Amino acid sequence: MAEKNKQDGGESAHHHGAGRYFLIWAALLVFTLTTVITGRMDLGSANLPLAMIIATVKATLVVLFFMHLWDSEGINRLVFCVALVFVLVLLAGVFGDLLTRMPDALPTGRHAHTLEGGDLPTVPAMNPHAD
């Protein structure tokens, strides 16, 4: 195990071409412009998922290539993925509660939702994209 880790450590110390960084940077800028343009278009209930998908793709690029999780030691990938899993547990627990409450147990003045509506703005924060 220790030997293997040492080898991994050695590998991740290798160079990556600056070209890769330029490419990721360009991609991030393109995605930013895309999300700004589509964010101001009226796509109805598709606006939120689309913005979240673009953000997740951007975050994945940053994590994998700027932060080198792509070719980092496996244990680092595990640590980050575990953090993401706990984010999902947090969101699932809280929304599991909120979405199954009786209406009287929710704050007054809230906007009407249909409980079965597929366009609920749930879990916008993070997805386990890195695994």
Place this chain on the structure above:
Amino acid sequence: MSSSDAAAHGHGGHGDEHASNPHLAHHFDSMATQDHASRLGMWLFLGTEVLLFAGLFLGYSVYRHFYHDTFRFASHTLNLTMGTINTIVLISSSFTVAMAHHMVKKGNNKAAAGLLVFTIICALAFLCIKAFEYQHKFAEGALPGKWFTFEEMKGMPGANMFFTIYFLTTGLHAFHVIVGMTILVWVLKKVVKGQVDADYNIPVELGGLYWHLVDLVWIFLFPLLYLI
């Protein structure tokens, strides 16, 4: 605890690398093991940072769920141009800090120093733009809780919650920008003094990782607050 002491005391089999490498701490076998441990420690810390921000993202999700129309309306009262410029500034600074690490690994500390200076200027620019936005919100009264006096959204349910979450998330993020900037100044000092080089550059790498996390959080904050 200097590693040269360790080498002087003669630690058997692995004395060689300790003698030749002043960066290698006494309790590590080799530089590879030490770098591995440093990197793992940083990722563990970044994992806790993700969870810290996850709490705020959760708060956003819950209140957006309750007051989705208000949140959609409120997001359009933010200055999209400034938000977009700040996104580009942060993404570009993330790129230059990655390039700075690349340059140090190539032994080009001069180029790395230039890239780090640019990154730090980006951090300052981000904070300045953010300050202008905050100033505007203060003038409008688009503020959290009982300080909320924003005419444009008067009487909308959950309106002050949007701005509570806006100031909490962007405030905590701005604090991270300040911390990240401080770390980058420390890294820059090491680069200029030649304390990091092609063989030993873990401070540049880990400082960069922290800066990428700041970028990462903003990548999600930007669309949630400004766009949708």
